Amino acid sequence: MFQFTQDCMIGMPEIDEEHRHLFEIMNHGIYLADGTYTGDRYAAIKDLLDDLDDYAEQHFAHEEAYMEQIRDPELILQRNQHMIFRDKIRAWSFTDIDDQEEQKKLLKELMEYLARWLYHHIISSDAMIGKLPKLEEWMVKENPCEFLDEYRTGISFVDEEHKELFRITDKANKYLHHDFVYGNGYDEITGILVELKDYTKRHFKDEEDYMERIHYDGLAAQRRAHESFIDRLENVDLDAVDGDPKVYLESLIEFLLGWLINHILYTDKKIPLEE
Numbered sequence: 001m002f003q004f005t006q007d008c009m010i011g012m013p014e015i016d017e018e019h020r021h022l023f024e025i026m027n028h029g030i031y032l033a034d035g036t037y038t039g040d041r042y043a044a045i046k047d048l049l050d051d052l053d054d055y056a057e058q059h060f061a062h063e064e065a066y067m068e069q070i071r072d073p074e075l076i077l078q079r080n081q082h083m084i085f086r087d088k089i090r091a092w093s094f095t096d097i098d099d100q101e102e103q104k105k106l107l108k109e110l111m112e113y114l115a116r117w118l119y120h121h122i123i124s125s126d127a128m129i130g131k132l133p134k135l136e137e138w139m140v141k142e143n144p145c146e147f148l149d150e151y152r153t154g155i156s157f158v159d160e161e162h163k164e165l166f167r168i169t170d171k172a173n174k175y176l177h178h179d180f181v182y183g184n185g186y187d188e189i190t191g192i193l194v195e196l197k198d199y200t201k202r203h204f205k206d207e208e209d210y211m212e213r214i215h216y217d218g219l220a221a222q223r224r225a226h227e228s229f230i231d232r233l234e235n236v237d238l239d240a241v242d243g244d245p246k247v248y249l250e251s252l253i254e255f256l257l258g259w260l261i262n263h264i265l266y267t268d269k270k271i272p273l274e275e
Helices: 014-033 042-069 075-090 100-124 135-139 157-180 186-213 219-234 240-243 245-266
Strands: none
Touching: 014 042, 014 100, 014 186, 042 075, 042 100, 075 100, 075 245, 157 186, 157 245, 186 219, 186 245, 219 245
């Protein structure tokens, strides 16, 4: 069973309670998928999918309304992720599945999807709601991708690697504002994504090795956040890149800046110095 722990809370009571309810729905699904459950699961699975659909409509509406109210910079990204979730749940079909083993198999696939969604979405996206500067407050800077002193953790190699991540983001930003007119952007954007993924994986490993060495109790939460970030980069919709590279690059830069700044200020700066 999955526990709704402190690192899953974002500090907004209504949204935290709705997330807690999603954990309850998922744990009920795990119970249904368990080998000790006997009998036909068809009706129970249908009820479970209905609960998920109802939950998504209400929770996403509350979350998006709040983000719109505070002019949260990740609202568009969140709406897209919510749409993908709703479509996925509604497309899940258990129609005419009378075989109980087949019911268990499909239910297991649904639970695996929900588990990935819970941790990746809540920790990598929802955790930033209300914690980021409003988008215009940083994008109006002469160089929003500049690595500032306030981002320093005091851990030398971590700060140097963070600088490099900002440099890659700055490379994307400069391309958007200065060089984009010279091409359709697809090859350049995919090249930046490859560079970003490769360096980010290296940085996260270095950071996690350090936290493991000093026995940092926040390592598990950090790993989940890192996995979520990498997962988002590895699941880029290349059709969206090809369809409108400039719009995609704008949203990519907003996401990179938002995630980096939030993660450094609210998570990495808690990592203690090695004694």
